[in-house]
Amino acid sequence: MGVFDLKKTGKMSIEELYNAYLQCNGISTDTRQSLSGCLFFCLKGDNFDGNSFASQAVEKGAKYVVIDNDRYAIEGKTILVENTLNTLQQLAKYHRQQLNIPILGVTGTNGKTTTKELVKAVLSQKFKVLATQGNLNNHIGVPLTLLNINADTQIAIVEMGANHVGEIAQLCEIAMPNYGIITNIGKAHIEGFGSEEGIINTKRALYDYVTRVQGTLFVNHDDALLMKLSDTCTRLTYGNSKEADVRGVCNAQKLYMTFKLPQFNRTISTQLVGTYNFNNAMAAVSAGLHFGVDVEDIVYALISYKPTNNRSQIEYIGGHMVIMDAYNANPSSMNVAINNLAGLKAENKAVILGGMMELGTDSEQEHEKIVQMVKDNHIEQCYFFGETYMNTSADKANVYTDFEHLAQAIKDTLKPNSTILLKGSRLMRMERVVDVLKNEK
16 A cells, blocks of 8 residues: 545545555554554644654554645555545544444533443443543544444444534534433533523434434433423433333432332442432433343442542542542532532531633623522532632632642641532642642641
């Protein structure tokens, strides 16, 4: 093979590129990964030209490297295309078209990664399942997930995220899901969507696509908006409602989320903190039942699942019980997390809350609501981190714009044996507080 050309007037078809892909061990866009025998795509970033990594990818063992700048061509190793990202997406869609397996798309404002992991845990009791790794759920992550599906895969779960209008529809055109879950629709990334209507229309694209291909949706019966959006669709409903196809009853008195399945006389005690995970678990139950997973295997999967990556975890640090939910935050997820803390039977409750990003002109109002919620629940130990809290009604003594000042305040004023909610947007890196608590004096 020489230097190929996949430009509009070029020499190589998508079928020929696909044949090259089939000769490779895998696919990658990151030279920090193992590249032996892989097909490597040189993607551009905001501050770098991925083409410049072509030679490094070859040196690390890539079988072929896809570039869109012929200056970086390497004889016998590079495939020249018009746009590497577009080609990656085209290749992923072509691969999807060769597959004859269920593909379940998961999106939503909150809980989509946890739901994806719970569904994977349940379905893996019966099938060989491939699911999105971590939260690689965007216009790059979705194609990479699809291209990692191999002949052994029996079901794939593809997480889909969006922060701009129309992105879920675009991802659906690539992944072509025939099953779908929307966990919920709330306020997040509103700066990119422009309005709540923009958020709704973007998320509902998953319902629209699955319905178009005559697929099946798993829908939370307790969510009036989701029920309305799916009222003409083929669906299996779940939730607390007696009218749900799959009913569960959550025990709000437990630290770890516990719920019953009355239809099967089973109680499931999970390792997830927060009753807000009830809907995520019920989505997994309904998917498992639809695909014929035995109820006992569903129970085992959910009992055994242990959360990671700072999502709904309990950590005991420096004498404190910490509810680690520091991976991300938006108004709706903050709301349920604070309410969950307020409902716990515990002394010395505390919140350490980072700012919420991408809220646009609603930012000040939404941060004020969070401050007011903390006050209404009489949580006296409160630490607000970020400039987004500066114009709220929070006591300015409790607002910190510098992490070192926040850390010192925690060391000086946090009561022993506190129960702490630690949460904030990814940009705030609230997990840094863990080291503060470990070294607290």
